[in-house]
Amino acid sequence: MESNTNPTPDKPVIQSILAEHKKQIKIGLTMCAHCSLCAESCFLYMSHEGDPQYMPSYKFLHSVGRLYKKKGDVSRAQLETMRDLVFENCVLCTRCYCPMGIDIPALITLGRRICRSQNLFRNYDR
């Protein structure tokens, strides 16, 4: 498996995925009021004693949101943290509710897609 891992993220690939979904990401980032009302709608948040890292908005703001703001310029370690957010902390059950109507699972899916493009997947054997 080690041969599969890129030491440095492939920036152009990340940027092209971000560019392809620019509008979607921008709507989500601009419209999110950072109100945290989506927290309780996620069963994973509820079952982790209110750990903010399981809050739906946290999961997209600190993955795709961060990648977008940094224009894909992130380190491998940062990408691995994002991998944990989008793969381990969310099961894409689409049950989260945002009063603004932001499609949170769609944004988390996008985070997964970017991670996959950098050979980062769910840690099935963790």
Add this chain to the structure above:
Amino acid sequence: MNLTIIYNLIQGPLVWLSLTVFIAGIAFQTWRLTKMMQTNVNDRRIPEKELIAPKALSKKENFLRKLFFLKLSVLGVNPLVVFISLIFHLCLLITPIFVTAHAVLLEKFFGIGWLSWFSWSPQTTHFTTGIVLACGFFFVVRRVIIRRVRAITTIYDFMMLALALTPFLTGYLAHEGMGDYSSMIAIHILSGELMLILIPFSKFFHMIFFFLSRFTIVNEYSLGAPKRSWQF
């Protein structure tokens, strides 16, 4: 620098400019967002009647069901935040329209006289202004002390909150004669204009998006009979 020129500028042309950007910006952003949607007749929201046979539920059951639904909604899960948010937004939207000084200025500069018929007394505006400020204070405190809100808070959130509150604070202080009246009014008008200009292009646009996403995008929480979905 001649101060009167600055006052005339921010009380005249800049008011026009900010109101134009506000209205044209809302129209433009609504159009832009609508263009980003596709009409998708296959994704139909199934009316509740088709999901639950109307006869199967008695009046009492129906009521309990609605109550249960409410309990599961954000209102039931976060009653305090939703309640404070509700009165914050109500006062924030309504107060400026009923401030006597606004009506007087509108009549003086734009010849719109009828608004002053509805203007509130200073006591009433003071009261609703106070509510906006108190709720704003609640939001600031919540942002600092609640862990999950802090986790997604950036400096931008505090700036936008401050921008939303400044016209209310300075309008109040000016009326009460605290501080230098003309500079207080200058800050008041400038922050009000900045806020109007930023509404279409910042997170304040949730004022439109909130309804746009509910009434045009089909999903289980949508209202009406929307037939669109985001097209990316």
